[in-house]
Amino acid sequence: MKNLRLLALGLALAAGPLAGTAAAQQPVELQLWTWYLSPKFDTYIKDTLAAFEKANPGIKVRWFDKQDSLVQDFIASVNLGNAPDVVNLNIDETQKAAQNGFLRAVSDLSSPATLNATYYPQSVRNFTSGGKVYAYPWYGWLNEGVLLYNPDLLKKAGLTRAPRSLSEMLSYAKTIKDKTGAYGWVPALKDPNTASFLGYFYSEGLPIYDAGGKAAFNSPAHAALLGQYVNLYKGGYIPEDAVRREAFQIATELYAQNRVAMIVGGPQALTRIKDTNPTLYGKTVVTEAPLGKAGVQTGGSMSLVIPAASKHPREAAKLAAFLSNNANQLAFAKVVPIVPTTRAAQTAALFKQSGSDPVQRATALVGASGRFINPGYKAPGNSDDLYKNFNDNIEAAVLGKKTPQQALNDAAAYWNANMKK
Secondary structure, three states, X not given: OOOOEEEEEOOOOOEEEOOOOOEEEOOEEEEEEEEOOOOOOHHHHHHHHHHHHHHOOOEEEEEEEOHHHHHHHHHHHHHHOOOOOEEEEEHXXXXXXXXXXXXXXXXXXXXXXXXXXXXXXXXXXXXXXXXXXXXXXXXXXEOOEEEEEOHHXXXXXXXXXXXXXXXXXXXXXXXXXXXXXXXXXXXXXXOOOOOOHHHHHHHOOOOOEOOOOOEOOOOHHHHHHHHHHHHHHHOOOOXXXXXXXXXXXXXXXXXXXXXXXXXXXXXXXXHHHHHHOHHHHHHOEEEEOOEOOOOOOOEEEEEEEEEOOOOOHHHHHHHHHHHOOHHHHHHHHHHOOOEOOEHHHHHOHHHHOOOOOHHHHHHHHHOOOHHHOOOOOOOOOXXXXXXXXXXXXXXXXXXXXXXXXXXXXXXXXHXXXXXXX
C-alpha cells in the first residue's frame, strides 16, 4: 500500500459559566490528517471516529485526507503555528519530523511499557529516535509479502513449482520470457519515493552501512548483485518502464493482461486483479514469497504522530492510540489486506482462515506477520535527496551509462559526503 493518507483535526477548548460555581467546557476539537485513505475507506474511518467520540464525549474529531500534499501541508502548518493534532506519516517521514523537532514523543504520553505490550518490538523500534518513541505504529505492509502467480504461464514455461529464493526468481525471469513471451516478474529497480534496490541488498545479507554509519553498499558483492538485474534488463527480461514507473503499478497492469507471470508483494495486488480480470484472479496461485539469502522480509508501516505544536496532546494521544489499537487494526484488515502492527494480531482468528479465494489466502499468509515489518536500514535525515541520487545511479547502471560498480561507488560517495544522521 505503498505510501498513503493524512487527516486533520482541530482542537478548541473553551470554558463557560454554569449555574452556581461549576464550569462547563466546550468539547475539545482535534484535527486528524491522513494519507490517501479517502474516499475508498471513508466508511471505516468515519465509523471508527464515531466510536471514539462515543467513548470520549468530551472530544470531537475533524478528519482531513491530504493525499499528495500531506507532507508539504504538515511542514507549512508547523511553520504557521497551526499544526493538526494527529498526523498519519510513514517511517521515513516520522524519523525526519522527529529529528527536526516537529513531533512530541509519544513515549511521554503513553508509557513505554504500554507501547511495548501493544505493538511488535520491531514496530516500536521503527519509530524510535534518540531513545524516545515518536509515533503509534499503525497499519503496515510487507514488500515481499506473498508470491502470486499465473499457473498457466509457469506450466507453459515448463516450471513445475514456484521459485523458493531470490536467485530462483532471477532464473525464472529468463525461462518464462524465453518460453512464453511474458515477463517473469517486475523487480522494483527504481521506485519513486524510496531507494528500492537497497531492499535487495538487505535481503541478500549485504550491509547498507558500516559499523561507523557510513554508506557501505558498494562492495564487489553489491555490484555483482546489481549486475544480475542490469543483465536481465539489457536482455529484455524486465519491462523498459521499470526505470520510470513504480514496479507495483506495472506488474499489476501486465499481470491482468497475462503479460507478467508472477508478482511479489502484498495482497492488495489481488484486489486490482479481481477487478480487471476476474477469470485470472480465480486461478491465481498464492504462496509464500521467495526470500534472499538472509531469509528476511522487508516492509514498512504508517504511523500516527502528535505534532509538538498540538494544543491538546493528551487527547490527541488518546485518538492515535485508539485508531491503532488491535481491535481497530483488525477491523481495518477486514476491509483491506493490511498487516497489523499489534502483537495480538499474531494469534488473531482472522488470519487463521484458509480457503481457495486468493485474497483470503494471501491475507492469512501475511496478516499475522507484522513482526517482520522492517525497512532493513535506517533512513538518513535527508533521505529524499539521497534516495534520488541512489536511484539516479541505479538507472545509470541499468541503462548502461555506468558500470554497476561505478554507479554504486558514486552513490556511496555522495551519501557519505551529504548524509545527515
